[in-house]
Amino acid sequence: MAHDVSTDDETLIDAALRGDGRAWTILIEKYGQLVWSIGRSCGLSAADADDLVQVVFGALVRRLEQIEQRDRLTGWIITTAKREAWRICEKARRERPTASEDLPESVDQIEDDDEIFAKRQAVREAMDGIGNRCRELLQELFGNSQVPSYEDVAARLGLSPNSVGPTRRRCLEDLLESLESVAPEFFSGSS
Numbered sequence: 001m002a003h004d005v006s007t008d009d010e011t012l013i014d015a016a017l018r019g020d021g022r023a024w025t026i027l028i029e030k031y032g033q034l035v036w037s038i039g040r041s042c043g044l045s046a047a048d049a050d051d052l053v054q055v056v057f058g059a060l061v062r063r064l065e066q067i068e069q070r071d072r073l074t075g076w077i078i079t080t081a082k083r084e085a086w087r088i089c090e091k092a093r094r095e096r097p098t099a100s101e102d103l104p105e106s107v108d109q110i111e112d113d114d115e116i117f118a119k120r121q122a123v124r125e126a127m128d129g130i131g132n133r134c135r136e137l138l139q140e141l142f143g144n145s146q147v148p149s150y151e152d153v154a155a156r157l158g159l160s161p162n163s164v165g166p167t168r169r170r171c172l173e174d175l176l177e178s179l180e181s182v183a184p185e186f187f188s189g190s191s
């Protein structure tokens with residue numbers, strides 16, 4: 001009988017429950033590609049989809065006796081494959097390595113990041129409150145990672161190199177005044 005097993009699900013389940021290895025082989029051949037395809041369509045890698053096939057058929061071995069509606073084996077396999085694929089995806093997402101500097105070490109660090117964002121936004125708003133000439137000068141001086149020479153700044157803005165320093169000081173005073181009006185909470189002495 002081992003070589004004459006029918007391929008309908010009810011007959012295959014009965015034969016598998018009796019220990020017929022050929023019935024298991026036919027079940028795996030019949031549904032293995034379906035399970036693998038479900039895994040791939042859910043975003044699993046080929047290796048994870050292979051693992052999914054093993055997990056689903058392992059579950060089938062354990063639960064085969066409990067399947068009452070044997071004509072609905074396809075639905076059971078599809079549902080189980082989707083649930084297990086989702087579980088594998090979630091586990092991979094949780095275990096995915098990330099750069100440690102990208103992860104906050106504590107709630108305090110998250111709050112610190114929020115405060116930094118708020119301060120940067122306040123400076124942007126304060127920059128809008130100063131004159132164009134000061135805004136251009138401060139952006140030239142502080143808007144890049146490289147510090148330009150006063151000569152370069154003067155040439156780009158059409159200023160005398162000797163006037164860059166005093167103009168910078170006045171512009172920073174204007175920016176501070178604008179910042180105090182835009183974000184007085186940063187000047188309350190509680191930081």
